[in-house]
Amino acid sequence: MNDVIEYLIDGTSGLAPGDVSGSAVIVGVCSKGTVGKAYLLGKRSDLTERLGTGPLVDRLRDVFATGGQEPTVIAVPVEGLPGGYIGNVGHTGSGPDAAVSGVAGANADAVVQIVVAGQLGTATYKLSLDGGETWGNATATPANGQIILGESGAVLTLAEGAHVENDAYAVTVRGPIGPVKRIGAGPTITVTGTVKAGAEVVLLVTGAGGRNVGTYQLSEDGGDNWGPVRTIPVDGAIPVSSTGVTVTVPDEDLTLGTEYHCRLNAPVPSITAVMGALETPLALYDPEFVYIVGPSDAVDWAACGVRADELWNQHRPTYIKTEFRLPYDGEDLNDWVAAWKTERARYSHRFVQSIAAFGEVSDSTGLRRLRNWGGLQCGRVLSIPVHRATGRVSDGPVSQGTLPDGWVENGIHEALEDAGAVSAKMYAGLSGVYWGDSRTLAEPTSDYRYEEILRVVFKAVRLARIAALKSMYDEAGDPALEGNASGLAYLKGSIENxxxxxxxxxxxxxxGYVVAIPSGQDIVNNGVGVEQTLIGVPIIRKIKLFSNFTYAGSNFDPRLKEVA
Structure with missing residues (x-):
């Protein structure tokens, strides 16, 4: 039947879908929420109501503080393990080395000292759990070299060989609740409970006396901010806000001016728990990157690399940000940098980052706590276009954070950045802290050592793939006749658009870019190969100022040469 027949021609509007830049999945430990559930959050979200407290909530506050006006954030709670750590073995002497293993269950500043030299089973040792202030009796070394370090949960294993008299092996063990340090006179207090969030708790005695008489102030950030003056409760139990712990004052008089300090180590996730928690969120959402909150090492980075490769193979280019741990008690910045570089030497991957910068951070709660700066860096990335370096000085300093003492003077930033960490620095003449290069853990020979290159390439790859899909099963035309390969021209034009x-x-x-479809291809058997060269915006990473001096009117006055 003759009539007017209508057809809709799709794909001519010029739309280019596929961009996911400026979005992130952030996974970490918190006290509320369902493990593995994706929570869509914005700057107005009530984080405490939805997720409670914990490392994830701390980093989310940092992200929203630096993430611009409309960051796209998907938070994923993960099950946490008790915080704490077993430090590396510090060996003083010339005898065989030792290794440490176990689980950090209780605090100890353990020192094993060789008393009588000899082989294992013959040599004797003595043990101190308080840094050498008091010692146990000399005991024969076990034949297997395994020395249990009190009730700390750690085991020191001496290597075979001739052990030397007075050699010492020191190990620091910290549980979720660190030791209570008293500055001043007075009785000993206790801190108990299940730690939900990291904090540096300080109790200051503002009025002498016992329960229901004496007064105190409490700080959760090492004394930077103080709560109101309160009377010691009748039962002596003082809850520490949302950290999950309680300070208990004994039924004795406290001394005016005495301070009690205790560090709470935040709960940490295992990498297996993280990967399990990410399964459903990554099936539902397609972020630009994933940010894992909590300390990580080379083993964790390897798992992240595997996941990033899987996402790439699923046509979903995504990179992963991780954090490095804070320094242990008794560990200076040099030891801490050496620990990071040891882990770095064990692993490389161009789609994984390790954020090492840390320091005190002021957040929207008014507190100023020591933590990793991953949240601050993540927020900066979400607030800038894909080609821009996070360290661009004109975007301003990291105003929320303060670097540790000795960071700038001792070249900590340079050592970390040269090896591939994400770090922060200061410039002579400026007072703020600025990001350096946003490095990945790629090898030095890789083109993808910088985050901004990954962001540009990943965005271009996503856009080009979606555009190219419109040409699947289209007719290529006749490549042998000039101007008759309409299908190939449409494919090329779609990618260019x-x-x-x-x-x-x-x-x-x-x-700019260059998209080319090489001629002479066997399209029937091999498909169509499209080559695209992406031309990036150069980043100024170093400026050299060359200055010279001359007198006005002299033969070297460049102005006279211009007149001539």
Whole structure:
């Protein structure tokens, strides 16, 4: 039947879908929420109501403080393990080395000292659990070299060989609740409970006396901020806000001006728990990157690399940000940097980052706590276009954070950044702290050592793939006849249209590109090969100022040469 027949022609609007830049999945430990559930959050979200307290909530506050006006954040709670750690063995002397293992259950500043030299089983040792202030009796070394370090949960294993008299092996063990240190006179207090969030608890005695008489102030950030003056409760139990612990004052008089300090080590996730918690969120959402809250090492980075490779193979280019641990008690910045570099030497991957920068951070609660700066860096990334370096000075300093003493003077940043960590630094003449290069854990020979390159390439790859899909099962045309390969021309044009969104963005995310479909391809058997060269915006990473001096009117006055 003759009539007017209508057809809809799709794919001519110029739309280029596929961009996921500016979105992140952030996974970590918190006291509320369902493990493995994805929570969509914005700057107005009530984090305490939805997720409670804990490392995840702390980092989310940092993200929203630096993430611009509309960051896209998906938070995922993960089950946590008790915080705490067993430090590395510090060996003083020339005898065989030792290793440590176990679980950090109780605090100890353990020192094993060789008393009588000899082989294992013959040599004797003495043990101190308080850093050498008191010692146990000399005991024969076990034949297997395994020495149990009190009730700490740690085991020191001496290596075979001739052990030397007075050699010492020191190990620091910290449980979730660190030791209580008293500054001043008075009785000993106790701290108990299940730690929900890290804190540096300080109790200051503001009025002498016992229960229901004496007064105190409490700080959760090492004394930077103080709560109101309160009377010691009748039962002596003082809850420490949302940290999950309680300070108990004995039924004795406290001394005016005495301070009690205790560090709470935040709960930490295992990498297996993290990967399990991410399964459903990553099946539902497609972020630009994943940020894992909590300390990590080379083993964890390897698991992240495997996951990033899986996502790449699923046509979902995604990179993963991780954190490094804070320094242990008794560990200076040099030891801490050496620990990071030891882990770095064990692993490389171009789609994984390790954020090492740390220091005190002021957040929206008014507290100022020591923590990793991963949340601050993540927020900066979400607030800038994909081609921009996080360290761009004109974007301003990291105003929320303060670097530890000795960071700038001792070249900590340079040592970390050169090896591939994400770090922060200060410039002479400026008073703020600024991000350095946002490095990945790629090998030095890789093109993808910098985060901004990953972001540009991943965005371009996503856009180009979606654009190319429109040509699947289309007719290629006749490549042998010039101008008759309409299908190939449409494929090339679709990809170019998608990449134009980056070259025509304000500001430009790429300088340009070249899309080429080489001639002579066996399309029937091999498909179509498309080559795309992405031309990035150069980043100024170093500036050299060359200055010279001359007198006005002399033969070297450049102005006279211009006149001539």
């Amino acid at each position: 998608a990449l134009d969104t980056m070259t025509k963005a304000t500001p430009r995310e790429m300088v």
